[in-house]
Amino acid sequence: DAKTTQPTSMDCAEGRAANLPCNHSTISGNEYVYWYRQIHSQGPQYIIHGLKNNETNEMASLIITEDRKSSTLILPHATLRDTAVYYCIVNKGGSQGNLIFGKGTKLSVKP
Amino acid sequence: GAVVSQHPSRVICKSGTSVKIECRSLDFQATTMFWYRQFPKQSLMLMATSNEGSKATYEQGVEKDKFLINHASLTLSTLTVTSAHPEDSSFYICSTPSLRDTQPAQYFGPGTRLLVL
Numbered sequence: 001d002a003k004t005t006q007p008t009s010m011d012c013a014e015g016r017a018a019n020l021p022c023n024h025s026t027i028s029g030n031e032y033v034y035w036y037r038q039i040h041s042q043g044p045q046y047i048i049h050g051l052k053n054n055e056t057n058e059m060a061s062l063i064i065t066e067d068r069k070s071s072t073l074i075l076p077h078a079t080l081r082d083t084a085v086y087y088c089i090v091n092k093g094g095s096q097g098n099l100i101f102g103k104g105t106k107l108s109v110k111p
Numbered sequence: 112g113a114v115v116s117q118h119p120s121r122v123i124c125k126s127g128t129s130v131k132i133e134c135r136s137l138d139f140q141a142t143t144m145f146w147y148r149q150f151p152k153q154s155l156m157l158m159a160t161s162n163e164g165s166k167a168t169y170e171q172g173v174e175k176d177k178f179l180i181n182h183a184s185l186t187l188s189t190l191t192v193t194s195a196h197p198e199d200s201s202f203y204i205c206s207t208p209s210l211r212d213t214q215p216a217q218y219f220g221p222g223t224r225l226l227v228l
Contacts, residue, residue: 034216043204043222044155046215087154091216098145099217101154
């Protein structure tokens with residue numbers, strides 16, 4: 001079973017920030033939080049990951065709570081092309097086994 | 112980051128035939144590759160772990176004699192669906208793990224859509 005819980009779906013207006021929450025209350029100290037997304041009929045696309053510090057890249061920001069039991073992925077200016085299923089996954093990283101995908105959050109960006 | 116390709120991108124076959132799907136790591140030597148399967152409106156499920164030069168490791172409930180995996184080189188793993196049936200119709204995705212914690216945990220291929228008639 002996936003070690004994370006996410007809302008089933010979310011809507012966001014185009015141009016606005018999309019904030020996608022994830023709970024991972026059983027995360028262990030050496031596990032990272034990874035975010036991937038999957039656009040229809042494509043392979044998963046890596047977005048961002050972090051251990052305990054907040055992270056930002058050209059795609060998104062990742063905010064991890066101090067206790068590491070939850071995190072939020074932020075797409076600062078959502079576009080229609082950001083419509084996808086977003087997966088939050090905890091993993092030890094590198095070649096440390098397969099990624100366990102939950103059901104993710106279906107984000108619909110609307111004009 | 113690493114680039115992973117799959118071929119073919121989609122395939123339609125008749126029931127009872129075998130289908131081979133290739134997964135290539137284009138700029139990265141992968142001793143391990145993962146094969147996932149995704150049914151419509153469901154999430155990715157790991158089928159097997161492909162190991163270069165040795166036998167693949169299959170997840171519980173995945174028939175190793177039906178889903179043959181060959182990992183003959185550091186850049187190529189193949190999945191052969193033998194005697195395919197309509198219930199094998201699915202989206203098959205491969206991935207390679209990264210070697211560094213600063214990189215994505217895995218790099219995914221674009222997937223192969225299999226439709227068995």
